[in-house]
Amino acid sequence: MRRDQDCNGIDHLLARREFLAGSAAGVMGANAIGLGTLTSPASAAALEQQQKRVLQIYLQGGVSQLESWDPKPGTQYGGPFQAIPTSVPGMHISELLPHTAKRMHLLSVVRSINSKIGDHRQGMLFMEKGRRAGEYPYVGSVASRYLAPENSDLPGYIHISKRGINDSTSAFLGARHAQLKLDGDKPPENLIAPSGIEDSADEAREKLRIQFNRRFTKQRSPALTDVYNSSYEAAAKLMKRKAIFEGKALAKDLDRFGQHDFGRHCLLARDLLENGATCVKVTHHGYDTHAENFNFHLEQLGEFDKTFSMLLDDLHDRGMLESTLVMVYSEMGRTPKINSKYGRDHWGTAWSMAMGGCGIQSGAIIGKTNLDGTKVAEREVDPGHLFHTYLSAVGLDSSADHDLSGRSIPIGDPAAEPISELLS
Amino acid sequence: MNPTPAIDPIQTHQIAELKHRNALTTLRVDPTGRYVAAGAQDLDVQVWDLVDGNQFTLTGHKSWVRSIDFSADGNLLYTACWGGVVKVWDLSHDIPGMKRSFQAHQGAARWVRLSPDGKRLATGGNDRLVKVWNAETGELEQPFSGHQRHVYGVDFHPNGEHLISQDLMGVVIVWNLKTLVKQRTIDASMMTGYDKKFAADMGGARDLQFNADGQLWASAGITKVVNSFAGIQDPIIVVFDWTTGEAKQQLRAAEKFKGVAWAVRFHPEGFTIGAGAEKSGKGEIWFYRDKQESAFHTFAMKSAARALDLVGNDRLAVAHADGFVRLYQMTAKSSEPEQDGKEAESSAT
Numbered sequence: 011m012r013r014d015q016d017c018n019g020i021d022h023l024l025a026r027r028e029f030l031a032g033s034a035a036g037v038m039g040a041n042a043i044g045l046g047t048l049t050s051p052a053s054a055a056a057l058e059q060q061q062k063r064v065l066q067i068y069l070q071g072g073v074s075q076l077e078s079w080d081p082k083p084g085t086q087y088g089g090p091f092q093a094i095p096t097s098v099p100g101m102h103i104s105e106l107l108p109h110t111a112k113r114m115h116l117l118s119v120v121r122s123i124n125s126k127i128g129d130h131r132q133g134m135l136f137m138e139k140g141r142r143a144g145e146y147p148y149v150g151s152v153a154s155r156y157l158a159p160e161n162s163d164l165p166g167y168i169h170i171s172k173r174g175i176n177d178s179t180s181a182f183l184g185a186r187h188a189q190l191k192l193d194g195d196k197p198p199e200n201l202i203a204p205s206g207i208e209d210s211a212d213e214a215r216e217k218l219r220i221q222f223n224r225r226f227t228k229q230r231s232p233a234l235t236d237v238y239n240s241s242y243e244a245a246a247k248l249m250k251r252k253a254i255f256e257g258k259a260l261a262k263d264l265d266r267f268g269q270h271d272f273g274r275h276c277l278l279a280r281d282l283l284e285n286g287a288t289c290v291k292v293t294h295h296g297y298d299t300h301a302e303n304f305n306f307h308l309e310q311l312g313e314f315d316k317t318f319s320m321l322l323d324d325l326h327d328r329g330m331l332e333s334t335l336v337m338v339y340s341e342m343g344r345t346p347k348i349n350s351k352y353g354r355d356h357w358g359t360a361w362s363m364a365m366g367g368c369g370i371q372s373g374a375i376i377g378k379t380n381l382d383g384t385k386v387a388e389r390e391v392d393p394g395h396l397f398h399t400y401l402s403a404v405g406l407d408s409s410a411d412h413d414l415s416g417r418s419i420p421i422g423d424p425a426a427e428p429i430s431e432l433l434s
Numbered sequence: 435m436n437p438t439p440a441i442d443p444i445q446t447h448q449i450a451e452l453k454h455r456n457a458l459t460t461l462r463v464d465p466t467g468r469y470v471a472a473g474a475q476d477l478d479v480q481v482w483d484l485v486d487g488n489q490f491t492l493t494g495h496k497s498w499v500r501s502i503d504f505s506a507d508g509n510l511l512y513t514a515c516w517g518g519v520v521k522v523w524d525l526s527h528d529i530p531g532m533k534r535s536f537q538a539h540q541g542a543a544r545w546v547r548l549s550p551d552g553k554r555l556a557t558g559g560n561d562r563l564v565k566v567w568n569a570e571t572g573e574l575e576q577p578f579s580g581h582q583r584h585v586y587g588v589d590f591h592p593n594g595e596h597l598i599s600q601d602l603m604g605v606v607i608v609w610n611l612k613t614l615v616k617q618r619t620i621d622a623s624m625m626t627g628y629d630k631k632f633a634a635d636m637g638g639a640r641d642l643q644f645n646a647d648g649q650l651w652a653s654a655g656i657t658k659v660v661n662s663f664a665g666i667q668d669p670i671i672v673v674f675d676w677t678t679g680e681a682k683q684q685l686r687a688a689e690k691f692k693g694v695a696w697a698v699r700f701h702p703e704g705f706t707i708g709a710g711a712e713k714s715g716k717g718e719i720w721f722y723r724d725k726q727e728s729a730f731h732t733f734a735m736k737s738a739a740r741a742l743d744l745v746g747n748d749r750l751a752v753a754h755a756d757g758f759v760r761l762y763q764m765t766a767k768s769s770e771p772e773q774d775g776k777e778a779e780s781s782a783t
Contacts, residue, residue: 088497090516296632301665350715350755
């Protein structure tokens with residue numbers, strides 16, 4: 011009889027499921043990949059000097075490209091909002107992003123994404139994996155695997171979100187690189203060791219666990235224990251760094267970032283990145299605006315704009331932006347056509363995202379949509395191209411294979427390539 | 435000569451369609467009943483002359499027009515847009531034109547109303563301010579601050595001495611125009627909801643109007659938010675008592691109707707009229723008697739209603755999401771062909 015891998019009491023130490031999310035496919039050769047095979051020679055030295063990081067700001071639900079990065083005021087489907095100039099001459103974005111507009115010299119915009127997917131789940135998976143289908147790791151798990159220092163004392167991929175399911179993100183990269191999902195800015199559950207257990211007792215208990223694991227492994231596939239070991243290692247590291255989660259945000263920071271969930275989440279993201287986290291994803295919910303698109307974008311982007319701008323400022327001022335790739339993205343865009351509820355519906359045909367920081371040419375506009383925003387007019391790309399671009403920007407060779415024992419799996423979709431003109 | 439038919443909401447029927455190429459956002463009928471002016475999901479204002487059947491377009495806004503009002507004689511038209519600009523149009527000349535334009539708010543100007551004496555304009559906007567302007571010169575007379583969220587609607591009390599405003603969160607403020615201070619705050623929080631799933635607020639007055647003697651005012655909007663991002667909430671029209679500030683009636687649509695109440699009017703014969711948009715894209719007009727919270731008659735329409743106004747006492751003009759202004763008659767169908775202006779209305783496209 012197969013043992014129940016999920017029932018060994020680890021949950022009582024930490025919310026173990028967070029680390030097991032990628033375990034289904036994670037038992038294959040998790041430690042078989044060498045960093046040297048993936049970084050380009052030129053960037054290998056730089057990676058050693060300064061850790062590359064990824065900050066993902068995920069606008070869940072599908073932000074409207076017309077109310078954000080690709081405004082078309084006065085056109086048939088342009089909506090009621092104006093376009094405003096930015097700090098990049100000739101570049102205009104929506105008036106709903108006045109703070110971001112002043113910082114566009116730190117970012118670039120891709121206005122020509124055609125994913126051909128108008129579905130939340132499938133669109134998100136395409137954006138995260140760079141492939142339309144199949145068991146492949148999310149960009150955060152790839153970053154964790156190839157960018158996180160071996161001795162990193164924080165999980166390589168941390169996702170801050172108040173809701174949503176816990177995805178299986180690491181595929182064959184192993185549980186160690188699966189997403190740790192935090193419930194907002196709350197510390198992970200059971201971060202503190204149970205009272206009454208002295209450090210010495212805890213160490214003895216850990217040695218005993220390792221001893222049992224070794225004995226167990228001799229008789230079975232080591233893959234069965236890899237998942238558990240990854241959980242324990244991550245838990246132990248987190249417990250040592252619990253101060254990051256326990257510290258309360260300073261009032262002056264909250265005043266700048268905003269006294270709301272997204273403000274607190276972005277402050278935590280900043281602190282995690284500053285303390286060595288490799289990939290941090292912050293999800294801002296509330297863009298699936300089938301009704302009241304304009305009022306809701308006023309509310310949601312009003313919250314996003316100031317907070318994101320403050321986060322960008324802090325990364326820039328602290329010298330982290332040149333080593334941190336910043337992505338602002340959704341799983342799709344929204345229809346140019348406005349429905350009877352003042353809403354915009356799902357749209358994968360012609361939409362936008364922004365990125366900046368590490369390895370990204372700043373102030374660029376990639377691609378173009380037609381006058382009404384109903385089609386891509388120039389430089390069509392899809393999330394496969396974007397996936398290559400993210401990894402290339404942080405110095406990874408996205409055309410290389412994952413070096414798995416007995417298998418050859420390209421990191422990025424071989425049918426796509428990086429958006430070369432977006433890379434610095 | 436036939437006697438004037440009695441007004442009977444149960445007999446309501448469509449008598450004309452006035453077509454525009456884009457979805458309409460708002461509508462107002464001038465007090466003389468001659469002009470219907472509508473904003474749309476474009477930058478223009480469409481005006482139909484119900485007397486001669488002509489139609490003309492006023493251009494100049496750089497954003498969608500959200501609110502419209504007329505002077506008592508119908509010669510001046512006031513429009514407010516999402517760009518925060520208010521424009522004054524003179525319709526008295528052969529070629530109507532813009533008389534004045536000013537930046538009233540930072541962010542959208544959601545509402546504009548002319549005072550009963552025609553001397554002042556009130557506006558409300560996304561900068562959370564209510565402002566009173568000299569209607570003749572366009573000069574700002576008094577800004578009022580006190581709302582914490584976007585101001586959705588404003589209206590003058592018929593006595594001309596007070597102004598009410600309602601914001602996204604259902605906060606209604608009564609402003610005293612003599613002392614220039616906030617006189618009282620009234621709770622309309624039943625007209626707002628927090629969508630937990632999407633972590634956003636929805637609410638606000640989608641229409642706001644006093645009755646003729648000022649003893650009541652009514653506000654149209656939403657309640658019982660379930661999933662406002664999909665348009666799943668109930669429409670509501672709340673009738674408030676001016677003296678006590680209490681919600682006197684909460685007028686509802688049928689339970690199956692999920693959407694937004696976009697309009698309310700007090701009819702001189704004592705009933706109240708509302709109109710709304712269902713999430714399916716269809717619309718309804720509701721008729722309520724005093725002291726009853728369910729409609730005594732509901733008139734179904736094929737397209738969502740986004741505004742409604744009275745044309746005289748016997749007709750209704752409704753702005754629809756399919757781009758049409760439709761005129762509805764609240765009397766029994768005539769057995770004879772429609773006479774005079776009504777023929778022109780029917781043919782105006």
